[in-house]
Amino acid sequence: MTTPRDTPASRRTRANGDGTVYQRKDSRWEAAGYVLAASNTRKRIRVYGTTRKEALAKLTEKIAASNRGLPVPSAQGSVAAYLTYWLQNVAVYQLREKTHARYTTCVSRYLVPGLGKKKLAKLSAKDVRTWLNQLRTTCQCCTRGIDARRDEPRCCAAGQCCHKLLSPLTLTYVHSVLKSALEHAVREEEIPRNVARNVRTGTPRPRRFEPLTAEEARQFLTAAEGHRLHALFELALHTGLRKGELLGLRWEDLDLDTGTAAIRRTLQRTTAGGLTTLPTKTRASERRIALPTRCVHSLKLHHEQQKTEREAAGTTWQHDGHVFTTAQGRPIDPTNLTRTFTTLLRKAGLRRIRFHDLRHSTATLLLEQGVELVVIKELLGHAHIGVTATVYAHVRLRLQRDAIDTLSTALDSPVTVMAASTDGGEPPPCAAPVR
Template sequence: MSYQEHIDRYLVPHLGEAVLEELTPARVQRAFEGIAGHITPRGQRVAAATVQRVRATLRAALNTAVREWLLGSNPANGLRLAGGQSARPMVWTEQAVADWRNSGVRPAVAVWTVEQTRAFLDHVSGDRLYALFHLVVMTGLRRGEVVGLRWEDVDLERGTVRVVRQLQAHRGAGLVEVAPKSAASRRTLMVDHTTVGVLRRHRWRQQQEAQEHGRVWDRGGYVFTAVGGGVLAPERLSRLFRKLNTASGLPPVRLHDLRHGAATLALAAGVDLKVVQAMLGHASIVLTADTYASVLPQVAREAAERTASLVLRDAGRVRRQVWGRAGRRGSVLVPPGSHHGPTTGTARLSHAQMRL
């Protein structure tokens, strides 16, 4: 969610009528109690992490007022808020899907498995914006970033996509181009050859659309557009995604959850955490690690198997060597029977064991 959305959705309704000098700590506290009780369009209370981010937006604005001598102190500094730890992505495992179907309760942040992601892409393969969903699934682009892409940012020969802007809705100004969320968000992504092929086909189809519409086509140079070539509004894209998600029969996720899914799938494929951080445009690897500490179940399972393989491989040979050395030195390094890993060949007693 952007700073502008924080202002429009939460701060203006609760503090918009207040004169700057009237913003006492008590007034701000009451406002945030109201914000915390706000019900989202999905019928849920605003997440504590969202309230924390809205507070950060207000505090930054009021710090500017303090620096310009419009306020003596920042009334948002002493706010008492509930803990705002962001919800970690939960994978739609078979059990999670069954629980959701029985109770109707869905997690705040959820991601599809590999099979579910593949099923969604198959479902939308005929949609005119298939390339957009494919790109988000593979790269984790934010909503504003993907609708803000221009063809000048895409190099199909080198297989790169540059993130240099995002589109946001601003009250009274419509859709405007703004800088990426942070310095780390300004990045260049490498895309695989399949995705390059998808983008090539999308460009060809877009050119066919432009010819059909003729002068009506809006030639703004955006990679993904509304029908007729107009700018694709982020919220309109979210509504389309919800409609496609429902029609697919898959468990519900948000459009932004495709970003989380891209990260978890990359980790499942063995991509280094530092690379995932760069792909997502996170300023800190700590944020990446904390958000995706709990990933696809098979990732944890494969990690356990790899660890066991590393520790237990050639265990029989190692044990014989250890016991042989122990016999020569008159000391026992590993107690008999303490290790039950796999052995190779027929088990035989060492000289040290025979003496015991």
Template sequence: MPTQRKRNPNGAGTVTKRKDGRYQAAVYVLQPDGTRARKFAYGKSWAECDAKRRVLLTKVDQGLPVPTKSTKLAEWLPYWLDNVIKPRRKRTTYAKYEMHTRLYLSPMLGSHRLEALGPRHIRAFLVDLAGKTTPATAKEAHRVLRTALTAACREELVGRNVAALVEPPKVVSRETSPWSLDETLRFLQEARKDPLYAAFVLGIAMGLRRGEVMGLRWSDVDLDKREIKVRHQLQRIRGELYEDTTKSGKVRPIPLPLICVAALRWHRLCQRAIAERNGASVAPDSYVFTTRSGRPVEPRNLSRSFARLSAAAGLRPIRLHDTRHGCATLLVAAGVAPRVVMEILGHSQISITMDVYTHVTSDTQREAISHMDRLLKRRPGRE
């Protein structure tokens, strides 16, 4: 039998023999709330207890929390948000997760301890939440909870992710009907004199997201080569306007159609004229779309102007984001390959492009189905 150590170095824990003949290991470990507490492990032999001590010390070295008592969901969620989500995910994602945690998960499920949380609790929670809000909100809350419990499994706080055992509520997809080509042209005609005309052209002709349009800088625009590089997006979260990377985190170079080149040239001339009247100049890396005082345009104001101009043109109301749908539809109808459409719109998967953003027009459907007439009218033996 190997010689037993009676005393370990400071911070390495201890192994002692109890009066009942068993052995006890004690190690100071990190708690989910950031504090430290003493964790005990027991065994029939010194070697068994020492092995458990080493396992606890490994978790201490890795910074993993080891609760000394059963952790409630309401205690785990704040730790997960601040230490797992905040350092690794976008601020928009953190804000969305925090909102679901604060409004729904903690008040309605937070009193349950992690190891006692079962599928029936989550199923009842989803039914209750869908009734109070919408099935879409309940489905998103389920996704947040599943992500939080996945992290709890990685840190060995629970043995399984019970949220993954429960199906989320079914949500009826919102039917999107983007403008036709004629409606789009009517809008552009109405918006031609608006200061944000070039922004609308970029959204309609290139399918840029609202934040990407507002985050565009002149240093990312090359009108001579007819190309822009989409590398930023402008967002407002909790009252703060900030610049972030694109949704995919990648820089997206896109060729400019002539209608965008002309609109941007005119916009630059107008912007320089306003700056000169104010005794200022336009910096090479300044935002393309600014107010008269040179500050970035609020993304929400772009949506408001879009709605105002749509009503002035007598068009049926759609969201500004629906122009991305319309862009994909026009590109597909023009025969552009889906992979190219995906790269232009900045999607991470081709399925998103085809399933969500491609809305084939009735004229395209008629043209496609007309091929059946030629095929079925062919008589046997006749080529």
């Protein structure tokens, strides 16, 4: 009588649902079974191994994943093919035009050359980590052929590598683009998991910025007096509005009687439509803010000035309701506003900063005046208070130091306080002042 132990390994009976395992004519072992596929269907798959144990282990792993509800990957194309599909059919409808353009540049410049030839279904965390490490240590001047296109090479083509490496912020941005693309592939059940999420790039240091001090802000406003856009710069420094939000303001958004402004839109230059009015950056950016009294006064003067310009322009006036326009009534190009801002900085004798640093200056000065973080978050239109706390952490640390020093003074012994006062020739105070 034949027992199961006496039966050859290739002919043993397996339980229903465990699949089949057999040896091929080329001496390799093949295992086949049904697993979960996309759209809740079942699909027969085949795996191979040099031994029966290896093939069976591969099949068992896939069946176990199927039993947990993970469908088998259906993507057979390359990473480059999927990234192209994602940019053209998914990201284009979810991102702003400028963001989509940055994503496209990132994909063509870094992702496709590094990972494009790999199969999407076989991409692993090790592949992503190896690619990121290579990207971190490779001279971009040589990799992208910049030096070869120069009239006089001064990098690798000349034998002197300049070691132009990617910054940690750029590296994190490239990694985030890959994570976004693979996350959508998971949602479409093309792959079972997002392998890019298992790779850590580290937390890059935030970009350093040097906001204006209170004295520098006064110098800047003094230099802007008499300029036709004085009200814009005053509003930017007092409210922290973004450049696009300032240029997108319409008179209908302002209530100068109550001193409020509704931030509903932003003005940007796009490749397709030129100067275009778009929704605010986030839903939290759509907000109503209070206007300082001096800004209300400046805006009223600006309104009278605009009426004068409209009468002088005559039929060439093309006003569409914007608060800040050119002398002919057209919207102001953000690039031209930056040039005007740089000119005013030079006139005031101040260092060169970005226009966006006026926004940082507003928040920094408010924090130094003791304004609550939640109030600044609402004024700036941040989506979460954690963004405000992270960006202006250096200011909070300085304020903490001042608070600790104040507390240290308050906790000094009365003898120490009395001795310090006596040395100065003045009578000792009744008690140490505590703020």
